[in-house]
Amino acid sequence: xxxxxxxxxxxxxxxxxxRVFNKxxxxxxAGKYQENEELREVVIGEELGVSRTPVREAxxxxxxxxxxxxxxxxxxxxxxxxxxxxxxxxxxxxxxEGLAARWATENISxxxxxxxxxxxxxxxxxxxxxxxEQMAQMDSRFxxxxxxxxxxxxxEHLLKDFHQYVSRIRQKTLSSNVRGNESNEEHTKLMExxxxxNADEAEQVAHMHIMNAYENMVKNGLLxxxxx
Amino acid sequence: xxxxxxxxxxxxxxxxxxRVFNKxxxxxxAGKYQENEELREVVIGEELGVSRTPVREAxxxxxxxxxxxxxxxxxxxxxxxxxxxxxxxxxxxxxxEGLAARWATENISxxxxxxxxxxxxxxxxxxxxxxxEQMAQMDSRFxxxxxxxxxxxxxEHLLKDFHQYVSRIRQKTLSSNVRGNESNEEHTKLMExxxxxNADEAEQVAHMHIMNAYENMVKNGLLxxxxx
DNA sequence: CCTCGTATAATTGTATACAATCATACGAAC
DNA sequence: GTTCGTATGATTGTATACAATTATACGAGG
Numbered sequence: 001x002x003x004x005x006x007x008x009x010x011x012x013x014x015x016x017x018x019r020v021f022n023k024x025x026x027x028x029x030a031g032k033y034q035e036n037e038e039l040r041e042v043v044i045g046e047e048l049g050v051s052r053t054p055v056r057e058a059x060x061x062x063x064x065x066x067x068x069x070x071x072x073x074x075x076x077x078x079x080x081x082x083x084x085x086x087x088x089x090x091x092x093x094x095x096x097e098g099l100a101a102r103w104a105t106e107n108i109s110x111x112x113x114x115x116x117x118x119x120x121x122x123x124x125x126x127x128x129x130x131x132x133e134q135m136a137q138m139d140s141r142f143x144x145x146x147x148x149x150x151x152x153x154x155x156e157h158l159l160k161d162f163h164q165y166v167s168r169i170r171q172k173t174l175s176s177n178v179r180g181n182e183s184n185e186e187h188t189k190l191m192e193x194x195x196x197x198n199a200d201e202a203e204q205v206a207h208m209h210i211m212n213a214y215e216n217m218v219k220n221g222l223l224x225x226x227x228x
Numbered sequence: 229x230x231x232x233x234x235x236x237x238x239x240x241x242x243x244x245x246x247r248v249f250n251k252x253x254x255x256x257x258a259g260k261y262q263e264n265e266e267l268r269e270v271v272i273g274e275e276l277g278v279s280r281t282p283v284r285e286a287x288x289x290x291x292x293x294x295x296x297x298x299x300x301x302x303x304x305x306x307x308x309x310x311x312x313x314x315x316x317x318x319x320x321x322x323x324x325e326g327l328a329a330r331w332a333t334e335n336i337s338x339x340x341x342x343x344x345x346x347x348x349x350x351x352x353x354x355x356x357x358x359x360x361e362q363m364a365q366m367d368s369r370f371x372x373x374x375x376x377x378x379x380x381x382x383x384e385h386l387l388k389d390f391h392q393y394v395s396r397i398r399q400k401t402l403s404s405n406v407r408g409n410e411s412n413e414e415h416t417k418l419m420e421x422x423x424x425x426n427a428d429e430a431e432q433v434a435h436m437h438i439m440n441a442y443e444n445m446v447k448n449g450l451l452x453x454x455x456x
Numbered sequence: 457c458c459t460c461g462t463a464t465a466a467t468t469g470t471a472t473a474c475a476a477t478c479a480t481a482c483g484a485a486c
Numbered sequence: 487g488t489t490c491g492t493a494t495g496a497t498t499g500t501a502t503a504c505a506a507t508t509a510t511a512c513g514a515g516g
Contacts, residue, residue: 015469015470016469016470017469017470040496040498050471051472052471053469053472054469054470056499057285057288060285060288060289061288064289064292064293072243073477073478073498073499074478074479075497085382088383089382091327092324092327092383092386095323095326095327096324099320152312154313154320155316243500244499244500245499268466268468278500279500279501280502281499281501281502284468301467301468301507301508302468302507
């Protein structure tokens with residue numbers, strides 16, 4: 001998602017620009033910068049030991065990714081996330097995850113199905129031991145497998161972008177994850193629909209899964225950090 | 229949407245980079261370049277009377293917009309669209325247009341509702357006179373009003389990106405538009421659902437509208453230009 | 457005739473220099 | 487004291503110079 005993009009393989013990792021891009025994205029998603037904090041080209045350049053040119057190019061990409069906002073002749077600022085943004089993302093994701101589940105049902109391979117089961121099993125294990133960090137990791141992996149299995153670079157890219165975007169939230173809300181079991185149950189239902197080849201069911205279950213996740217966040221007041 | 233972005237206001241129009249970006253985007257969407265045609269930085273720069281720096285920055289953005297593909301140390305190439313890309317876009321759009329219709333139902337203003345009716349009226353007029361070019365313009369405008377009315381910058385940006393992307397197809401298929409009346413009827417149903425405040429109905433109708441548009445393209449063999 | 461290696465040219469990647477724009481500080485006028 | 491205008495500095499925007507990489511041409515060897 002640049003701020004909402006449609007189709008690219010991004011950022012060769014070994015050019016200076018690629019390194020700047022990846023480093024800044026990582027830092028922003030990790031919460032290193034404050035919202036609306038200004039990023040100066042020379043400062044970032046000095047930190048990474050490069051000139052302004054690759055930094056500027058990385059900035060342009062980060063702007064389209066939606067992570068920073070560039071004001072002409074003024075500067076680059078880290079974008080904030082509002083409660084409404086979070087809502088929008090979850091609603092959009094719910095529809096797209098549904099579609100991904102449908103396509104995954106039609107295209108998933110034996111190996112991917114296997115990995116899905118394995119991931120789910122591990123998630124339940126970690127949930128039972130109350131290891132929320134690892135449980136969340138399995139949760140993410142479960143969704144990623146579906147993105148890959150849906151066999152659409154376009155949809156996969158979109159969903160990964162949104163997922164990344166939302167991970168900024170997780171940074172703040174992970175601790176209070178009380179939805180482990182519920183989430184795993186829904187994953188199980190989804191996997192069974194996919195396994196049974198029931199695309200309509202899979203789409204519906206995946207859709208509701210995201211909607212429920214959002215409802216849960218609201219109910220538990222996890223969005224109240226975004227007051228603006 | 230760069231290739232799939234999530235949230236940006238793009239490209240200040242008055243910088244050289246912004247001009248390069250807009251010009252190239254326009255040209256690519258208008259079909260000025262062949263698929264996989266190489267874009268050389270100096271050539272583009274000379275054409276527009278600017279140096280390589282703004283051209284390179286524009287390239288980075290166009291890559292994220294999905295209009296070109298950059299191979300490190302090699303060059304920038306205009307991306308092609310395959311029949312599968314078209315299918316993916318339409319399926320994704322069907323879900324997102326549905327969501328946009330839902331939100332529009334909840335947020336649309338009197339003025340916007342008015343403009344919607346007016347646009348629809350004009351579309352029917354042009355259709356009756358067999359003026360497909362103008363009819364298509366009204367069609368686009370109808371959707372745009374909904375994008376704006378849905379009151380979500382994020383969704384609006386996504387849908388406009390996809391719409392733009394798909395407009396490359398229209399360039400090739402507009403002539404054989406035999407769906408004018410059907411399309412207008414569906415628009416009417418959608419508008420009435422919005423007017424009645426029936427969000428569920430609006431989402432469903434908008435969803436089916438895009439699905440039908442796609443089915444129609446397939447049925448009429450309009451995708452056979454994309455053989456790859 | 458084909459294959460491979462090297463040399464040359466062309467192109468992209470990065471750094472730096474300069475121009476344009478914007479922010480701040482200071483002082484004059486009221 | 488407040489307001490406005492100007493001057494200075496800082497920052498971004500663009501152009502150019504140089505480095506690194508890649509493509510092409512050509513010839514030697516088989």
